[in-house]
Amino acid sequence: MLYLFLVITSTITYYIYTYLSVYFMRDHADMRSYGNISLAICMILSSILVLFSRRFDFEAYVSYLFMLLVMFISFKIIYKISTTMAAYASVRHVFYFYTVRAFVFCMYSLITGMPIRYIASGKMSDLISFQTTCIFVIVLFIILQKFSVTTSRIQALFRNTDQVLFVTTMKLSLGFYLTIVSFGGRYTANDQWFTLMYLFTCIVVMGVAAIVVANSVRSCEALEYEKQTVALQKQLDMQVKHYKSYQVYTQSFREFRHDYKNTLSTINTLLRKNDYETAIHILDEMGVQMSDGLTTHPTYSNYGLLDAIMQEFANTCTNDGITFECTLYWDETIKLTELEIVRIFTNLLKNAYEAVLLLPKEQRFVTVKSKLRDHWIDVMISNRFDGIYHEDLESTKTTDKGSRGLGSKIVRKTIEQLGGVTTWSVDDDVFKVVMNFPREHPVES
Numbered sequence: 001m002l003y004l005f006l007v008i009t010s011t012i013t014y015y016i017y018t019y020l021s022v023y024f025m026r027d028h029a030d031m032r033s034y035g036n037i038s039l040a041i042c043m044i045l046s047s048i049l050v051l052f053s054r055r056f057d058f059e060a061y062v063s064y065l066f067m068l069l070v071m072f073i074s075f076k077i078i079y080k081i082s083t084t085m086a087a088y089a090s091v092r093h094v095f096y097f098y099t100v101r102a103f104v105f106c107m108y109s110l111i112t113g114m115p116i117r118y119i120a121s122g123k124m125s126d127l128i129s130f131q132t133t134c135i136f137v138i139v140l141f142i143i144l145q146k147f148s149v150t151t152s153r154i155q156a157l158f159r160n161t162d163q164v165l166f167v168t169t170m171k172l173s174l175g176f177y178l179t180i181v182s183f184g185g186r187y188t189a190n191d192q193w194f195t196l197m198y199l200f201t202c203i204v205v206m207g208v209a210a211i212v213v214a215n216s217v218r219s220c221e222a223l224e225y226e227k228q229t230v231a232l233q234k235q236l237d238m239q240v241k242h243y244k245s246y247q248v249y250t251q252s253f254r255e256f257r258h259d260y261k262n263t264l265s266t267i268n269t270l271l272r273k274n275d276y277e278t279a280i281h282i283l284d285e286m287g288v289q290m291s292d293g294l295t296t297h298p299t300y301s302n303y304g305l306l307d308a309i310m311q312e313f314a315n316t317c318t319n320d321g322i323t324f325e326c327t328l329y330w331d332e333t334i335k336l337t338e339l340e341i342v343r344i345f346t347n348l349l350k351n352a353y354e355a356v357l358l359l360p361k362e363q364r365f366v367t368v369k370s371k372l373r374d375h376w377i378d379v380m381i382s383n384r385f386d387g388i389y390h391e392d393l394e395s396t397k398t399t400d401k402g403s404r405g406l407g408s409k410i411v412r413k414t415i416e417q418l419g420g421v422t423t424w425s426v427d428d429d430v431f432k433v434v435m436n437f438p439r440e441h442p443v444e445s
Contacts, residue, residue: 006127013134014050015043020141021071021093022078027151028158029079042074054126060098061179068094068172084161088168095175099206100137102178104129106199115191116182116198149213156220159409163216170212174205232339234346300368303330305338306345310368313349321361322353326368331377333440335418344411348433351408352383355431359384377439382432411435 022039032038049070053063071090075081081089108129109116119125145151157163181201184194263282270279300310310326317324336344349366356364363384371378412422421436 003124003127006124006131010127010131010134011047013131013138014047017097017134017138017141018043018046018093020138021089021096022074024092024141024145025075025079025081025085025089028155029081029085031079032077035078038074038077042070042078045070045074050130057121059179060120060182061176064094064098064176064179067097084164084168085158088164091168091171091175095171095209096137096141097133098175098179099202099209100140101129101133102182102198102202103206104133104136105182106195106202108132109191109195110199116195117191149217153217153221156224157217160216160220160223163220167213167216171209174209178202178205228339232342234342300326301328301330303328303332305341306330309342309345309349313353313366316353317366320353320357321364322356323365324367325365327370328368328379329370329372329377331372331437331439334377334437336414336437340414344414344435347408347411348381352381352431355385356383358386375438377437379435379437380432381435382430384429385431387429 019039022042046067049063049066052058053066058066068090071093072086075086075089076083079086105116105119108114108119108125112125114122114125119129157167178201181198267279267282270276270282298311298314299307300314301307306328310328314324314326316322352366356366366381366383369380369382371380415422415435415437419438422433423436424431424433426432
């Protein structure tokens with residue numbers, strides 16, 4: 001009866017751990033339409049694998065590799081996920097389970113005096129250790145997710161593919177090393193020494209893995225902080241340039257007012273003397289001189305920050321022979337910070353800029369338009385491109401392969417968190433990105 005109870009409860013706890021481990025990815029990837037069915041199949045396959053490994057006495061490293069393969073396939077089937085993220089998630093699942101399993105075996109051996117090789121081969125002892133492992137790994141998983149490896153920190157890690165690969169490789173190697181060490185238990189005559197050595201190895205493996213993850217996450221957070229600092233510096237530079245351009249415009253307008261006042265005084269005197277021909281001649285010359293001398297300042301947006309961004313981009317386009325048109329209305333009730341506004345528009349404008357640079361000068365153009373609706377503002381950025389586009393809104397052959405699509409992912413995530421929508425389409429050789437921003441107040445009639 002006790003054995004049957006342990007079988008049922010250990011199966012349930014293992015299913016709970018598998019469920020938590022799989023649903024950990026729901027904040028980082030989109031589940032497929034048949035994801036829940038795939039999850040059920042994943043649980044069944046995992047339990048069958050555990051049953052076979054115990055029935056046929058698989059070595060720990062063999063079970064480790066088989067479970068890794070099953071979980072990798074499961075993550076790929078359940079989620080719309082990259083191979084790198086699927087590898088990370090599957091290694092994370094298996095690493096937690098086998099390191100906790102090794103720790104439980106060591107503690108069980110120290111408490112009962114039973115050698116580890118007998119614990120794994122005994123029906124009751126193996127079942128008790130499996131049940132204990134499942135409970136401990138669930139507790140460890142929840143604690144780490146809540147206090148250490150939180151969702152926001154994992155998202156920062158996932159935005160750096162190189163660090164994800166590094167963490168995955170290290171955990172995979174450490175876990176496999178631990179299973180290989182357990183294989184040596186049958187070749188030592190001093191079981192107590194091996195138990196202590198195995199416990200020490202288990203603690204070292206856990207510690208090294210924790211250090212690797214912590215350092216990788218900190219590196220990613222530091223890199224993102226640096227990127228935000230650079231973005232703020234660019235924002236400040238744009239606003240300073242915008243201010244200076246207004247200074248030039250204001251100075252030009254002051255000169256215009258001064259000349260205009262003096263000229264009107266002269267014209268007034270001539271008119272009083274009935275010297276109409278001279279007055280008309282002066283007016284004609286004044287019109288030509290003022291139109292040539294007055295500095296024009298184009299306005300692209302009613303919002304100062306966006307106007308500065310567009311002004312800076314317009315200057316870049318002028319230097320590279322790109323036709324740029326922009327009429328952008330903005331509502332300050334849209335709940336975006338200035339930094340988020342900069343990140344959204346600079347990322348998309350950069351993509352458009354890199355795309356049109358691949359074309360001859362006579363074909364280059366970028367257009368920004370907006371449309372006001374009751375509770376929305378629709379912004380469309382369109383540009384001509386060479387007909388080759390990648391996933392994640394990117395229509396450019398960026399030279400930085402590690403960051404391909406990263407900017408567009410940031411844009412989509414930021415807008416979706418706001419409650420908006422981002423869509424893209426291709427019309428012949430024109431690439432279009434449409435952003436729908438929710439705003440607080442409807443259009444007043």
